[in-house]
Amino acid sequence: MPGPDKETDLTERIEAFLSDLKRGGSGTGPLRGSAEMARETTSLLRRITAQARWSSAGDLMEIIRKEGRRMIAAQPSETTVGNMIRRVLKIIREEYARSRGSSEETDQQESLHKLLTSGGLSEENFRQHFTALKANVIEAINELLTELEGTTDNIAMQALEHIHSNEVIMTIGRSRTVEAFLKDAARKRKFHVIVAECAPFCQGHKMATSLSKSGIETTVITDAAIFAVMSRVNKVIIGTQTVLANGGLRAVNGTHTLALAAKHHSTPLIICAPMFKLSPQFPNEEDTFHKFVSPHEVLPFTEGEILSKVNVHCPVFDYVPPELITLFISNIGGHAPSYIYRLMSELYHPEDHEL
Amino acid sequence: MRSHHHHFAVSTDGPDKNDDVERAKCEGKEMTKEEKQRLRKEKKQQKKSKEKKDDAASQESEKGKKSDGKSSPASQPLPKPTTQKAPSAVPAPAPFPMPASEAPAPADKPAKSKAELKAERRARQEADRASKQGSKKGEVGPQASAGKPKAPPSELQPVVKRLPEHMQVDNPDVLKKLAKKLERQQIPLRLDYGYKVSLFSHLHQYSRKAPLTQQLSIPSTVIHPAIVRLGLQYSQGIVAGSNARSVALLHAFKQVISDYTTPPNEELSRDLVNKLKPYISFLNQCRPLSASMGNAIKYIKKEISNIPSQCKEEEAKRKLLNCIECYINEKIILAAKAIAKYSIEKISDGDVILVYGCSSLVNHILCEAFEKAIKFHVIVVDSRPRLEGREALRRLVQRGISCTYVLISAVSYILPEVSKVFLGAHALLANGYVMSRVGTSQIALVAKAFNVPVLVCCETYKFCDRVQTDSFVSNELDDPDDLIVTRKGKTQLEDWQQVDSLGLLNLVYDVTPPDFVDLVITDLGMIPCTSVPVVLRVKNVDQ
Numbered sequence: 100m101p102g103p104d105k106e107t108d109l110t111e112r113i114e115a116f117l118s119d120l121k122r123g124g125s126g127t128g129p130l131r132g133s134a135e136m137a138r139e140t141t142s143l144l145r146r147i148t149a150q151a152r153w154s155s156a157g158d159l160m161e162i163i164r165k166e167g168r169r170m171i172a173a174q175p176s177e178t179t180v181g182n183m184i185r186r187v188l189k190i191i192r193e194e195y196a197r198s199r200g201s202s203e204e205t206d207q208q209e210s211l212h213k214l215l216t217s218g219g220l221s222e223e224n225f226r227q228h229f230t231a232l233k234a235n236v237i238e239a240i241n242e243l244l245t246e247l248e249g250t251t252d253n254i255a256m257q258a259l260e261h262i263h264s265n266e267v268i269m270t271i272g273r274s275r276t277v278e279a280f281l282k283d284a285a286r287k288r289k290f291h292v293i294v295a296e297c298a299p300f301c302q303g304h305k306m307a308t309s310l311s312k313s314g315i316e317t318t319v320i321t322d323a324a325i326f327a328v329m330s331r332v333n334k335v336i337i338g339t340q341t342v343l344a345n346g347g348l349r350a351v352n353g354t355h356t357l358a359l360a361a362k363h364h365s366t367p368l369i370i371c372a373p374m375f376k377l378s379p380q381f382p383n384e385e386d387t388f389h390k391f392v393s394p395h396e397v398l399p400f401t402e403g404e405i406l407s408k409v410n411v412h413c414p415v416f417d418y419v420p421p422e423l424i425t426l427f428i429s430n431i432g433g434h435a436p437s438y439i440y441r442l443m444s445e446l447y448h449p450e451d452h453e454l
Numbered sequence: 455m456r457s458h459h460h461h462f463a464v465s466t467d468g469p470d471k472n473d474d475v476e477r478a479k480c481e482g483k484e485m486t487k488e489e490k491q492r493l494r495k496e497k498k499q500q501k502k503s504k505e506k507k508d509d510a511a512s513q514e515s516e517k518g519k520k521s522d523g524k525s526s527p528a529s530q531p532l533p534k535p536t537t538q539k540a541p542s543a544v545p546a547p548a549p550f551p552m553p554a555s556e557a558p559a560p561a562d563k564p565a566k567s568k569a570e571l572k573a574e575r576r577a578r579q580e581a582d583r584a585s586k587q588g589s590k591k592g593e594v595g596p597q598a599s600a601g602k603p604k605a606p607p608s609e610l611q612p613v614v615k616r617l618p619e620h621m622q623v624d625n626p627d628v629l630k631k632l633a634k635k636l637e638r639q640q641i642p643l644r645l646d647y648g649y650k651v652s653l654f655s656h657l658h659q660y661s662r663k664a665p666l667t668q669q670l671s672i673p674s675t676v677i678h679p680a681i682v683r684l685g686l687q688y689s690q691g692i693v694a695g696s697n698a699r700s701v702a703l704l705h706a707f708k709q710v711i712s713d714y715t716t717p718p719n720e721e722l723s724r725d726l727v728n729k730l731k732p733y734i735s736f737l738n739q740c741r742p743l744s745a746s747m748g749n750a751i752k753y754i755k756k757e758i759s760n761i762p763s764q765c766k767e768e769e770a771k772r773k774l775l776n777c778i779e780c781y782i783n784e785k786i787i788l789a790a791k792a793i794a795k796y797s798i799e800k801i802s803d804g805d806v807i808l809v810y811g812c813s814s815l816v817n818h819i820l821c822e823a824f825e826k827a828i829k830f831h832v833i834v835v836d837s838r839p840r841l842e843g844r845e846a847l848r849r850l851v852q853r854g855i856s857c858t859y860v861l862i863s864a865v866s867y868i869l870p871e872v873s874k875v876f877l878g879a880h881a882l883l884a885n886g887y888v889m890s891r892v893g894t895s896q897i898a899l900v901a902k903a904f905n906v907p908v909l910v911c912c913e914t915y916k917f918c919d920r921v922q923t924d925s926f927v928s929n930e931l932d933d934p935d936d937l938i939v940t941r942k943g944k945t946q947l948e949d950w951q952q953v954d955s956l957g958l959l960n961l962v963y964d965v966t967p968p969d970f971v972d973l974v975i976t977d978l979g980m981i982p983c984t985s986v987p988v989v990l991r992v993k994n995v996d997q
Contacts, residue, residue: 296838296937297863298837298838298861298862298863299861300941301939301941301946304939304946304947305946307946307947307956308946308947308950308953308956311953311954311955311956312953314955315955316955316957317955317956317957318651318956318957318958318959319937319947319950319956319957319958319959320959320961321837321838321839321892321893321937321960321961322837322838322861322862322863322893323837323838323862323891323892323893323896324892324893324959324961324964325896326895326896326899326964327892327895327896327925327961327964327965328925328959328961330924330925330926331653331926352863352864352866352867353862353863353864355866355900356862356863356865356866356896356899356900359866359899359900359903360896360899363899389867397859397860397861398844398859402844405847405848405851408851408856408857409847409851409857409858409859410857410858410859411858411859411860412858412859412860412864412867412868413860413861413864414864414867417863417866417867
């Protein structure tokens with residue numbers, strides 16, 4: 100029978116994805132980029148929509164939420180997974196509402212009156228069955244996938260608007276988005292890039308070799324020299340792991356120092372982040388915010404017996420408050436950090452913030 | 455001063471005397487005293503002729519005042535204070551080679567005459583102003599300093615500072631002059647290595663794999679073996695840290711002095727200083743001198759030149775060795791004790807103290823505080839590529855102090871736990887900036903953002919009368935190959951030399967602005983960053 104085979108096939112794929120998540124996030128920084136992660140998550144969700152057994156939108160949302168919770172638990176620091184799940188849930192809600200015929204406007208705008216009288220959207224609305232819903236949802240997810248494919252190019256296309264000639268641009272670590280951004284600008288303009296190597300993983304080295312092979316004048320500096328060199332820098336362009344709901348960042352460690360140095364010299368700090376990195380989390384949960392990896396990276400075992408008497412920390416991420424950020428460049432254009440909350444309300448439904 | 459009688463000599467040397475000098479140089483022997491004197495005379499005359507041309511314009515007013523000014527004592531203030539300060543450390547553009555600091559005295563002729571021209575112009579301006587006012591104030595100008603042994607601090611002389619050679623690498627004339635001077639002193643010239651980032655093309659960049667000693671011939675007659683060893687230790691980084699380098703230097707000089715014998719017909723006070731000059735050039739080539747080393751050398755030279763001529767050699771040597779011992783004891787060891795005493799007042803129970811890198815002074819303070827049974831926790835911050843923090847970590851853990859260790863990129867994660875930051879300094883500049891290991895300014899910046907007090911500990915012998923506002927104009931570039939690292943079997947930057955547009959930058963120092971620093975603890979007490987020029991002034995008056 101095709102049914103159970105499909106189901107076992109589906110569960111196998113989900114399990115494979117989960118174990119991949121658990122393995123991939125451990126140790127030396129992201130082994131694959133967030134874009135790839137987002138694409139894989141979305142295709143998996145499309146497969147779930149296509150192959151799982153559900154009769155109404157509510158069922159589908161339940162299934163996706165359940166799987167989503169497991170995925171997030173496998174690798175909490177990989178926020179793109181959670182973001183994609185929330186996007187798909189929003190898609191489902193929209194398609195359902197469209198099938199029902201009610202306009203999206205009234206559903207979205209939660210006026211104070213509505214909040215007090217009706218207590219939000221009622222759950223049983225999602226119990227109706229629509230035959231065309233599956234096809235619509237899958238089509239919408241395909242659109243989402245196409246959007247994901249083009250994010251890096253969309254951001255890179257805006258490069259010439261922000262980089263003029265003879266600039267000195269500083270960046271830290273390795274971000275594929277920023278790499279594409281700078282390479283695109285280098286086709287028409289001549290500028291100089293300073294890359295901070297970002298110990299202990301030294302991702303900056305790979306970034307520097309890649310940029311210099313495209314003919315961009317690159318200099319590698321140590322993390323300690325960031326402030327010393329900042330007075331000659333015109334712009335700081337960095338990528339990030341996550342954009343938080345308040346406009347702050349969760350970025351690779353060392354970024355907060357870079358942002359403070361840029362603020363001190365009044366140098367603009369520009370973040371190249373595609374929309375799928377926007378997460379409805381706030382930074383107040385101290386215990387879930389930071390991720391640590393083996394202190395062997397910082398103080399290797401060759402150091403001997405002092406290891407047992409010393410605490411060693413190796414955090415992976417840094418929090419950068421929104422006051423230090425000048426501009427976000429995403430695939431839908433440039434925004435100020437104060438606008439992030441509005442974008443979030445367009446991408447995710449408030450009830451999905453907590454899965 | 456020995457050369458007063460040369461002051462207005464006009465005799466010119468014949469061309470045959472020049473050949474003698476050239477021959478001596480080619481033979482590789484040390485030039486005899488006569489040949490050196492002849493060289494000096496020639497140079498002086500060339501300078502004199504230039505001066506005479508410039509003097510022609512301002513002759514009347516100057517000459518008139520000179521006769522009065524020479525008789526009146528030195529402390530007459532100028533009609534208008536000049537914009538430049540007059541610390542005694544700077545060599546005035548004198549027409550005769552005074553035993554100045556390590557800057558090449560007879561070699562930089564064009565640069566010197568430029569400086570002299572400036573001094574000339576200023577002298578003319580002052581003279582014009584003075585003549586307008588109709589007052590007979592003290593004259594300015596190079597001739598003036600002939601009458602006075604040293605300018606007293608109350609008079610502001612228009613001292614024109616000569617730019618040190620190690621900051622003018624992009625000027626080919628300066629490089630040529632340096633090469634000539636080193637050739638005369640028979641010291642090999644160290645070549646720059648690797649692609650230099652354009653912002654730093656005015657600084658040297660050497661490779662550690664090519665030490666200067668490989669180019670020395672064995673046996674080297676010019677350089678004392680203790681100095682050769684010291685130079686090698688500097689260039690390979692075996693002796694690092696400004697206190698360690700200064701102490702090593704002083705010990706090597708003690709060795710040199712005890713092995714020294716005065717050649718016949720020479721005076722110890724003059725000859726020994728001249729012997730030290732090539733050593734200092736050699737050490738400079740191995741690794742640029744630090745501010746503390748510069749001050750120590752100035753002190754030694756002063757002590758040597760103050761030896762009275764009738765003093766017997768044994769006694770003179772004993773006196774010098776004693777002086778050096780006193781210097782090390784006072785300025786470094788006792789100063790450390792005094793600073794520790796002041797700092798311990800600032801450390802209380804339950805403190806979490808952040809330190810950066812390995813500063814001998816800060817380690818000493820922490821160990822002393824631990825002896826006094828204060829309970830505190832230390833966070834050691836470290837940075838690539840030197841990873842000096844590990845050395846500090848070892849020393850502290852050995853004493854039993856509880857420590858945490860992070861890299862500098864994690865400093866904003868760990869700072870909310872920190873109550874105080876203690877930093878060491880390489881030098882304190884006259885405008886209040888702190889010159890220290892690269893990364894110090896970054897830590898001070900982040901500490902300021904988190905409102906954590908920053909305390910800098912520095913002995914007074916590291917105070918320097920230079921001024922600097924950024925980390926570019928004067929810095930040290932270390933071997934760029936240090937940045938290369940192999941992770942998981944892959945070395946990304948291995949062939950960085952092959953790639954045209956890739957450069958590696960390995961800075962050694964940076965400057966911290968005074969608004970990041972809350973307090974400077976010195977052996978004279980606890981002062982704010984901005985009081986450094988006051989301390990310098992007080993020290994100069996004492997000397």
